Each structure stands twice: as structure tokens, then as C-alpha cells.
Amino acid sequence: xxxxxxxxxxxxxxxxxxxxxxxxxxxxxxxxxxxxxxxxxxxxxxxxxxxxxxxxxxxxxxxxxxxxxxxxxxxxxxxxxxxxxxxxxxxxxxxxxxxxxxxxxxxxxxxxxxxxxxxxxxxxxxxxxxxxxxxxxxxxxxxxxxxxxxxxxxxxxxxxxxxxxxxxxxxxxxxxxxxxxxxxxxxxxxxxxxxxxxxxxxxx
Amino acid sequence: xxxxxxxxxxxxxxxxxxxxxxxxxxxxxxxxxxxxxxxxxxxxxxxxxxxxxxxxxxxxxxxxxxxxxxxxxxxxxxxxxxxxxxxxxxxxxxxxxxxxxxxxxxxxxxxxxxxxxxxxxxxxxxxxxxxxxxxxxxxxxxxxxxxxxxxxxxxxxxxxxxxxxxxxxxxxxxxxxxxxxxxxxxxxxxxxxxxxxxxxxxxx
DNA sequence: CAAAATAATGAGTGATCGCTCATTACATGA
DNA sequence: TCATGTAATGAGCGATCACTCATTATTTTG
Numbered sequence: 443x444x445x446x447x448x449x450x451x452x453x454x455x456x457x458x459x460x461x462x463x464x465x466x467x468x469x470x471x472x473x474x475x476x477x478x479x480x481x482x483x484x485x486x487x488x489x490x491x492x493x494x495x496x497x498x499x500x501x502x503x504x505x506x507x508x509x510x511x512x513x514x515x516x517x518x519x520x521x522x523x524x525x526x527x528x529x530x531x532x533x534x535x536x537x538x539x540x541x542x543x544x545x546x547x548x549x550x551x552x553x554x555x556x557x558x559x560x561x562x563x564x565x566x567x568x569x570x571x572x573x574x575x576x577x578x579x580x581x582x583x584x585x586x587x588x589x590x591x592x593x594x595x596x597x598x599x600x601x602x603x604x605x606x607x608x609x610x611x612x613x614x615x616x617x618x619x620x621x622x623x624x625x626x627x628x629x630x631x632x633x634x635x636x637x638x639x640x641x642x643x644x645x646x
Numbered sequence: 647x648x649x650x651x652x653x654x655x656x657x658x659x660x661x662x663x664x665x666x667x668x669x670x671x672x673x674x675x676x677x678x679x680x681x682x683x684x685x686x687x688x689x690x691x692x693x694x695x696x697x698x699x700x701x702x703x704x705x706x707x708x709x710x711x712x713x714x715x716x717x718x719x720x721x722x723x724x725x726x727x728x729x730x731x732x733x734x735x736x737x738x739x740x741x742x743x744x745x746x747x748x749x750x751x752x753x754x755x756x757x758x759x760x761x762x763x764x765x766x767x768x769x770x771x772x773x774x775x776x777x778x779x780x781x782x783x784x785x786x787x788x789x790x791x792x793x794x795x796x797x798x799x800x801x802x803x804x805x806x807x808x809x810x811x812x813x814x815x816x817x818x819x820x821x822x823x824x825x826x827x828x829x830x831x832x833x834x835x836x837x838x839x840x841x842x843x844x845x846x847x848x849x850x
Numbered sequence: 851c852a853a854a855a856t857a858a859t860g861a862g863t864g865a866t867c868g869c870t871c872a873t874t875a876c877a878t879g880a
Numbered sequence: 881t882c883a884t885g886t887a888a889t890g891a892g893c894g895a896t897c898a899c900t901c902a903t904t905a906t907t908t909t910g
Contacts (some may be wrong), residue, residue, distance in 0.1 A: 471763045472777045473677055476867060487889040492869065512766035520667075527850055558755040558820070568821045576823075585850055593848060598825045599836060600849040605815025606826075613813050615764070615804055617772045621802045624809075632803060640844035643796060645804040646731055646787055680897060691859045696899065 456494050459484050460508060463501045467517050470550035472502060472556055502556060509553070510570055511542075526586070531634040533603075534579055538608050539629050547616050605631060624626065660698050664690050664712060667705045669841040672752035675762055676706060704831070706760060710767065713757070714774055715747075735808075742812050743833050751820055780788055780805050811837060 462484030466475045477498060481488040495501050542550065557563045579601050587594055594600070609627065614622045625632070636645065666688035670679045679807070681702060685692040699705050701831070708728065746754065761767045783805050791798055815833065818826045 453651070466840045473763075476806065477869080478867080481890095488868090489870080489889055489890065493887070498868070527845065539788050545739060551762040558759035559677075560761070564821060566821065572818070572821055572823070594850055595848050596836070598838070598850065599829055600845065602813075602823065602841065603811060603815065603837065606818055607807060607811050608814065609817050610810025610813035611807065613817075614776070614810055617776055619772065619776070619806065622806050625803055633801070633807065634809050636804070636807065638768055638842075641731065641804065641841050644799050646791070646798055664892080681899080683896080685860095692898090693860060694858055697857070762882065 446607050452494070455490075456504065456510075458486070459494055459501065459506050460492055465550055466506055467502070467552045468546070472552050499560075502553075503563065503566070506553060506566065507551070513622070527583075528634060528638065530579075530582060530586070531637060532630060534604065535608065536630040539611075539626070542612055542615075543626055547612075550612075572605075575606060577631060579605075604637065605632075648661070649710050660708065661696075661712075662690070663695055663705065664708050668709055668753055670751070671706070671709070675755050680689060684694070689771055693769060703764075706757075707767065707770070710752070710770065731787075732838065732842065734783075734786060735841060736834060738808065739812065739837050740834040742831070743815070746816055747830055748817075751816075754816075755820060776809075783809075808837075808841065 459480065463475075463480045466479045467484050470479070477491055478488050479502065491501070493503065504510055553563075557567055565603075576598075580597060583594070583597060583601070587597075611622055615626065622629075634643075663684065667679075670683045672688050675682070681695055682692050684705070685695055688695075695705075699708065702792055736788065741751045757767075780802075784801060786804070787798070787801060791801075794802075815826055839846075
């Protein structure tokens with residue numbers, strides 16, 4: 443059998459296990475889920491899992507790796523596409539907020555929970571997702587400001603504040619706040635307006 | 647023995663156990679910590695724990711209850727003290743941000759981690775901490791706006807965005823972002839300026 | 851001081867669960 | 881068709897750990 447097809451079969455099995463794990467993790471959480479649960483959901487034997495993953499934590503890391511591609515692709519618009527601040531805010535705010543609405547939050551909760559407690563997961567998230575996204579956003583604005591002969595001193599921190607807003611609103615959503623939940627779709631515009639114009643009379 | 651003194655002794659023992667649990671939870675995380683670990687740290691026998699707490703989760707809830715008082719007290723300024731928006735922003739931003747700097751983040755990480763996964767903890771946090779704090783902030787601004795004959799339509803959402811910023815920045819700090827860490831002390835002023843004036847030239 | 855009530859103890863229990871590995875089933879190729 | 885290599889299987893192992901409870905220690909009371 444050619445190596446390429448062989449490789450594809452292995453990938454398919456891995457994905458089958460990751461799909462199953464995502465379902466049961468989302469439903470029960472990471473720790474309460476047993477490897478037997480995963481196997482049952484994937485309709486394979488428990489032992490088979492260990493032909494493809496070293497241990498239970500490796501499965502969570504596998505799920506994380508798969509989330510990476512989609513999150514980074516959605517959250518980070520190509521720098522070239524951004525021509526002014528309003529456009530930047532729209533892409534930078536709209537995509538992550540809407541992506542998270544589409545998913546159910548359950549799996550996200552599990553990953554955040556483990557991340558708070560697992561050094562490696564935290565490091566991977568920062569190095570592979572958060573830092574690159576922040577850097578891309580920064581470069582995008584940097585370039586635009588430079589074309590106007592400017593170099594905003596607090597850009598790095600500003601990017602982090604904006605990114606943090608999204609994180610915070612997600613958490614408030616997860617906590618069950620109904621105001622945030624009900625007005626989720628308006629958030630990109632609302633935040634862009636707040637950022638551009640500050641606390642206007644309708645807000646405070 | 648009078649009931650009052652009896653009650654104080656029970657409280658003292660509980661606090662002794664909670665102190666010990668906070669130390670070992672912060673060091674090892676909730677799940678990896680055994681009841682034996684807690685007992686050893688508290689210098690009592692394992693069984694004694696169960697004279698004061700129903701189970702391991704009850705200990706975490708106990709820690710949470712103790713955090714409540716201090717967090718709410720620090721984060722929520724009395725409404726009467728606020729006379730204008732700038733003053734409001736200072737109290738509302740300064741206290742929570744500085745309180746979290748003073749603590750080490752370890753125990754906070756553990757609580758957030760369990761909260762993501764534990765429905766009851768999440769509900770308690772929302773009902774007993776987040777919602778009251780938001781309501782207090784809202785009332786404080788509401789009152790001030792009313793005195794000017796105004797009634798800001800988006801106040802509730804605005805309060806949530808500001809609160810979310812703090813959450814998000816905390817998470818970025820926990821994730822290991824050095825920009826946020828290094829400029830933590832400036833954040834209250836930086837955020838107040840951003841909120842009042844929007845994205846000025848130094849920022850974007 | 852003795853009896854009774856209360857609190858502390860820690861070895862033991864029962865159940866759980868991640869992971870292994872000897873065995874079985876299947877696929878490949880001569 | 882048979883020999884050989886590869887993948888799947890699931891019973892069982894070893895270890896862990898939250899929690900119990902019979903016993904011991906301490907305090908209270910008459």
C-alpha cells in the first residue's frame with residue numbers, strides 16, 4: 443500500500459476519534475469523560491484509541507490543533523485587505539464574535555477550563571493562536587499608519603485591549619448574561635462605534 | 647459551652663481547612679489535589695475534613711464564598727461616591743485591576759477552570775458576584791445621567807463591555823502576554839482615556 | 851473523678867479509570 | 881491458498897482516591 447493512502451487512513455481514524463472526543467468532552471467535560479466513553483462514541487474498541495494517541499491529554503491537544511486552523515483563518519484577516527480603521531475593526535471584531543456564536547460554547551468551555559490548569563495548552567494557545575493573531579492585527583494597522591506618516595505609540599496595548607474585549611464578552615456570555623446574549627449580533631457595530639467615538643450619550 | 651463560642655471554633659476549623667486547600671489547589675490544581683494533600687497542609691487527619699465539609703467540591707465552594715466578600719467589596723464602589731464619568735471609570739477599573747495584580751493568579755486560574763465546567767459554580771458567580779456588580783455600576787451611572795435629564799439607551803451593554811475588558815485583560819495576562827503584564831499599572835488610566843476619547847492617534 | 855458527649859483519627863473499602871498486551875481478525879502478497 | 885505483516889480488540893492490571901467508620905482521644909458535665 444502506498445504511503446500516502448496509508449497516511450490518509452491514519453488521519454481518518456484520528457479524526458474519527460477526535461470527532462467522538464469532541465462530542466463527549468462537550469457533553470461531560472474533560473475529566474469526567476472516560477476513554478471508554480470516547481471509544482463508545484467513536485464505535486471502536488478502547489484499545490484502538492491508544493494506537494493513535496499516546497494518552498487522553500493528547501486527544502485534547504488534537505482537538506485543540508484542529509480548532510487552531512479554523513480559528514486563526516477566521517480571526518485574522520489578511521493584512522492587505524484592510525484599508526482604514528473602520529474596516530479593520532469590522533474584520534477584527536466581526537469574525538471572531540460570529541464564529542463563536544455559530545459554535546456551541548460547550549467545547550470552548552472545556553478547552554478554556556483545561557487551559558487555565560495546563561501549562562502546555564496555555565503556551566500553545568498563546569504561541570500558536572493569540573500571539574500570531576495580535577501580531578497580524580498590529581502589522582496591519584502599523585502599515586496603514588505608516589502610510590500616513592504616523593507610528594502610534596500605544597498600538598500594541600490597544601490591540602490587546604480590543605482582543606480582550608472579545609474574550610471578556612465571550613466569558614460573560616458563557617456565565618449566562620442575557621444582555622450580552624440577546625445583543626450578540628449587534629456587538630461588532632456597537633464595539634466599533636464605542637472604539638471610534640468613545641462613550642457617547644447613548645452609552646453612559 | 648455557649649453556642650456562639652462553639653460556632654466560632656467550627657468556623658476556625660473550616661477556615662483552617664480552606665486556607666490549606668487554597669494553598670494546595672493553587673499549587674497543583676483542583677483535580678490533581680487529593681484530600682490527603684489538603685489534610686497534610688492543614689496538619690489534621692483526612693477524616694477530620696469530612697466533619698466540616700460534605701465533599702471535595704464543597705471545599706472549593708467554600709473558598710469561592712470567602713473570595714466573594716473581598717471581591718465584591720473591592721470591585722463595587724458605593725453608588726453615592728460617584729459624581730462623574732471619569733470618577734466612575736477610575737473606581738470601576740482601578741480596584742478590580744489592582745486587586746488581581748496583588749493576588750497571585752494561581753488560585754484565580756483554578757476557580758475559573760472549575761467554573762467553566764461546573765454549572766453551580768458558574769451560577770453562583772453570576773448571581774452573587776457579576777450580576778450585583780454590574781447592577782451597582784449601572785445604578786450609579788443611571789442616577790448620574792438622570793440628574794442631567796438623560797437615560798442612556800445602551801447603558802447595560804456598555805457596562806458589560808467595560809467589565810468584559812477587565813476580564814479579557816486578565817486572561818491575556820494569565821496567558822503570558824508580556825505587553826499586558828508590563829503595562830498593568832497603566833491600564834486604569836489607559837482604559838479610561840480610550841473609553842472617553844476613543845481611538846486617538848497614539849492608539850491606532 | 852467518673853460518665854457521657856463530642857471530636858479527631860487513619861486504616862481500610864469500594865469503585866473508578868487510564869492504559870497494556872496477549873489474542874484475534876483482517877489484509878497483503880507470493 | 882498459505883505465510884506474513886498489520887490493525888483491532890477488550891479483559892484485566894495496577895494504581896489512585898474520595899469517602900467511611902470503628903476506634904481512640906479530648907472535653908464537658910453531674
